[in-house]
Amino acid sequence: MGRKQAFTKSELLDQTKKVLLEYGYEGFQLKLLSKSLVGARSTIYQYYANKEEIVAACMKRSMENVLQKASAIDETDCMNALQHLLDVYLEEASFHQLLGYAHKINKANSAAAANDLEFVEQAHEILKDQLERLFARAQEEGHLNTSIPLPAIIGVFFNLIETPNMMNIPTLQWSKLLYQMWLGGVGRR
Template sequence: MGRKRAFTEEELLDKAEMLIIQHGYSGFHLKLLASHLPGARSTIYQYYANKEEIAAACMKKAMVRALIKAGYVDETDPIEALKQLLRVYMEEADLHYFLGDARKIDVSQSKKAEQNVGEVLAMLKHLRGQLDLLFDRAQKQGTIRSDLPISVMAGLFFQLINTPNTLQLPPHEWADYLFTLWYEGSGAY
């Protein structure tokens, strides 16, 4: 009969996600993770073979969370949908940092990590497609400028996530504030 695990896979991934956010992918290692979990370090290996597998699994979990939330966005009005998506992205702002590290994962170390990173990148492509369709619809409706490339507007839109909340507003209010600035611009009328 096997020994009882000191923590669940879910607990391991939650702790790993927190540590990757705090220390970055480069600063994350199994010894650090083990120091934040009960029980022996060897228990980690009952779930994952290495750092790459854990990081890729964390990224996938975070991406699935964002994809589910983005799937609930009502896309009837493209501008309102973009506003709702910004709220989702702000709630999942840590995902943005994860994605910056996705290409750092040495997928040659593990087929499992390679598969998870591939799935993360495919889900990111799906989210980007959702944005592109909303931008395209908004341009066709005349609710956003049609003289600017969608890729530029979407890139700027994504960068809103990195804007420090200097006003200390609740996340939804901060997202709405930034959306208004992005949508209406900062120039005089």
């Protein structure tokens, strides 16, 4: 009898993300997840005790990735930094969908899930502070219209992430195009 192949924690979280994005939180089941993995379903329980833990761990891992990329951006030129942040957010566009499931996780079912969600919340604040700081600097330096309130500018910037790429151009090229439209508008003056 051959040994059962086991999957790594990383492979498990990769598949968790795929299943979550395809089926949503309500449709996510460990049985469904195990069908997409090579190895025994019991291996999942070697890493995580329940659905809440694995989904929260997936969110934390995604947040760590975004936070690492955003923290590495050189903020010397605030407008260049904003362009690079848009690159990061577009590369990780599915991240926002994952974050939408955070409120559905019952933290009472797992201390580990509660801890992971606390990390996600704190990291989200760090990212929010970074954006607000860069946008405020951009207004102070005269790059952005000061008569438009910062929350409106930031809101439109975030909506760029949800813009469908109907031309199917590479993400970085798409990011640059969206940034140009956001900054300059599309109307003739």
